[in-house]
Amino acid sequence: MTDCIGVTPEGKSCPAPAVGDSEYCFFHDPEKIAQAQAARIRGGLARRVSPTTDYPGAVENVTQLMKFLNRALEESWALEGSEKRLRAVAQFLRIAVDVVGLADLNARLELLEGLIYASNKDVGKQN
Numbered sequence: 227m228t229d230c231i232g233v234t235p236e237g238k239s240c241p242a243p244a245v246g247d248s249e250y251c252f253f254h255d256p257e258k259i260a261q262a263q264a265a266r267i268r269g270g271l272a273r274r275v276s277p278t279t280d281y282p283g284a285v286e287n288v289t290q291l292m293k294f295l296n297r298a299l300e301e302s303w304a305l306e307g308s309e310k311r312l313r314a315v316a317q318f319l320r321i322a323v324d325v326v327g328l329a330d331l332n333a334r335l336e337l338l339e340g341l342i343y344a345s346n347k348d349v350g351k352q353n
């Protein structure tokens with residue numbers, strides 16, 4: 227088994243073994259680099275979503291807002307990895323946490339209002 231004829235980023239000879247008939251290791255083989263790049267491009271295109279063809283629609287309630295947020299999250303996630311993408315995803319998650327928390331509080335408040343209303347009716351019956 228011979229060593230790869232590639233050069234490391236530090237300018238040293240690559241210590242990895244050459245793969246198969248190639249004079250290069252897996253990471254330095256120009257043919258494999260091209261294949262890997264093509265696969266990444268195909269993967270990126272497959273993950274990309276069209277923002278105009280599948281508009282999530284009007285936002286008039288929590289369910290629709292969550293659908294909209296999830297769509298925005300999905301589109302942000304499909305972007306190429308970057309600090310900008312992470313910021314966008316974090317921002318949408320922050321909004322989603324607020325929306326879910328408010329919806330939960332609202333549900334608990336409605337329950338309490340219902341209990342208060344019911345107990346007031348009971349008090350009215352006793353008099």
Ligand SMILES: [Zn+2]
Pocket residue numbers: 230231232233240241242250251252253254
């Ligand atoms: Zn190598």
